[in-house]
Amino acid sequence: MPRTSLRSRETEVRMPRSASRWMLALLLMSAACLRERFDWEQKEDYMLSQSEDTLKDGSVRMEYVSLVNAPADALFMAFSDVEHHAEFVTGxxxxKLVSSKGNTKTIDITNEVLGRPNRATIEWTIEPQKRTLSFKTVEAQFTDNSAEYTIxxxxxxKRSKITTIYYLRDKGGHPFPLHSLRSAxxxxxxxxxxxxxRRALGPKAVVAH
Incomplete structure (x- = not known):
């Protein structure tokens, strides 16, 4: 009966593993290509896609993808001017800047939620190299939110894709049901x-939707 060498048996074992690694690499490359295949010729749409999921802890995860007719750097500069949002953001x-350290800023903000003023203290993290901003609620009357924006x-x-991931948590004791806060x-x-x-482009901005 012919003997099979140890090296031959190792080769037989290794070949399937090697093939599976190549297959995994090809799948990962294909997935990356699909993610990058974004249609930049679409018309401007602030709600190009949206999804909502209720998580195990009862919080809601919302994801929005927007296509905006404005350069990414200009949008990021306007968006990251968080201490001046009251000057140009509707609602x-x-x-007001409370503190600033490194790439984080703590802001006292009042915005309108379902017709009522909502006072909150939020902490922003600003990463210019990634064109990413994120915030978390430190203290608020009606909301307990966090979000991340990538431009x-x-x-x-000439155009920008904005991906927003938003988390809404039921603070309890507020006058608004969670589904109403989602729409707001x-x-x-x-x-x-x-x-x-409008802030990024100035007077030439066209924002009608």
Whole structure:
């Protein structure tokens, strides 16, 4: 009976593993290509896609993808001017810098939620190199939210894709049911994008939707 060498048996074992690694690498590359295949020729749309999920802890995760006719750097500069949001963001009546350290800023803000003023202290983290902003609620009357915004430039630099991931938690004791807060967040998000675009582009901005 012919003997099989140890090296031959090792080769037989290794070949399937090697093939599986190549297959995994190809799948990852394909997934990356699909993620990058964004249609920049679409018309401007602040709600290009949206999704909502209720998590195990009862909080709600909302994700919005927006296509905006404005350069990414200009949008990021306007958006990250968080201490001056009251000057140009619709619905924000107060935005005051409390403290600043490194790439974080703590802001006292008052904005309108379902017709009522909502006073809050929030902490922003601003990462210019990634064109990413995020905030978390430190203290608020009616809301307990956090969010992350990522701004990506189009190949020609004239348009931007904004991906927003938003978390809404039931604070308890507030006068608004969670489903009402969801619709308010969506409405305020669109108003904020309009405001930020107008600030980024100045008088030439076209924001009608």
């Amino acid at each position: 924000v009546t107060e935005s 990506e430039p189009s190949p020609d630099g 967040i969506k409405e305020n998000y669109v108003k904020a994008l309009e405001s930020v675009k």
